[in-house]
Amino acid sequence: MIREFDRKLILEDGTEIMGYSFGAECDKVCEIVFNTSMVGYQEILSDPSYTYQAVVMTYPLMGNYGMADEDYETVNPTIGAFIVGENNDEPSNFRSTETLSNVMKKYGIPGVFGVDTRRLTRFIRNNGMCKVLICGIETSAEEGLAKLSRTEVPRDAVSKVTSKSILKKEVPNSKFNVVAIDCGMKENIVRSLNNRGCSVTVVPYDTDARTIESFSPDGVFISNGPGDPGDVPEVIETIKQLHGKYPMFGICLGHQIISLSYGARCYKLKFGHRGGNHPVKNLATGKIEITSQNHSYAVDCDSLKSTPLTVTHINLLDNTVEGVENKEDKVFSVQYHPESAPGPEDSTYLFDKFIKMMEEGKNA
DSSP: OOOOOOEEEEETTSOEEEEEEEEBOOOEEEEEEEEOOSSOHHHHHTOGGGBTEEEEESSSEESTTOEEGGGOSSSSOOBOEEEOSEEOSSOOOTTEEEOHHHHHHHTTOEEEESOOHHHHHHHHHHHOSEEEEEEETTSOHHHHHHHHHHOOOOSOHHHHHSOSSOEEEOOTTOSEEEEEEESSOOHHHHHHHHTTTEEEEEEETTOOHHHHHHTOOSEEEEOOOSSOGGGOHHHHHHHHHHTTTSOEEEETHHHHHHHHHTTOOEEEEEEEEEEEEEEEEETTTOOEEEEEEEEEEEEOTGGGGGSSOEEEEEETTTOOEEEEEETTTTEEEESSOTTOSSSOOTTTHHHHHHHHHHHHHHHO
8 A cells, every 4th residue: 555645845945845754743844954974863863953953864764773772962852853765663773762753753853754855955955954844745835835934943042952050970080170061062072071081060051151160170161052153142252251261172063152252253054064974174184084064154264364263174075164273272173073973983082182181281
């Protein structure tokens, strides 16, 4: 028996793409983006940076190894929607405890499968990120376009996903105390710091500089997170007040926030960078790192010329800025994800660099 289409996508130009429902059966307006990772759908689904976004996976098969309790990047996934070529609801993996579809139902995440994801990816690449309505097959194009025109994608993503209180994630006999400003931080960042002997004090995104200083940190970390860095001016101001006081390390949104705090500018990319296969050149060593990426915005290279920041890494696909540094202030950041999850582990040395900076600060 041939199953009939029961869900569809309506794009801002009126394009309709039919498919089948999985996960939560609810209508939702999101920003549509694509991710080129071949594995790691659980980490992508639970990455807070995808809040309010419908993610199209370019690799065709998802759900085949289920969902493992240890692999979530946040306790409560907030991704907007998941769009895939094929969904496997009978996973084969001894670590799996639930199916992808059941987890999506639990957290209210709608999904559509049976979609021509190549066509959809080409559309996003050629036309740029745009709004999409995930809805039932009975919704007309006219109704969908009317809903899209009157519905704005919210800009409060960071406040939605940040920790609501100060959390201590300590390790026995810790060598360093790191304060991590949580703008939507992935759990593997905390694991990466804990594994290197750092106790981590996680603070909400709007924590002021005085409170951070009260913890007497050895270093300050600024996390990844969703949306436009310009939407969190309070974090930018906090980092500005902490310049030169502690070693600082930023990842993704944290990289953009650090850059803005020194007077640089950011701009929105046409379709963003999302995947586990992006080549980045380390300008100091000349080495090429294959990186995990997830962002819509980039730091304007020309705007860095009037700041004390220098470019340390560039993306070889489009020459965008992938890393900056201020050696005098002991501050550095990268646009990509050295903690991977999912993705390659070429860039884990950056955590060791942060550790070395904190060691030097203690011995000074």
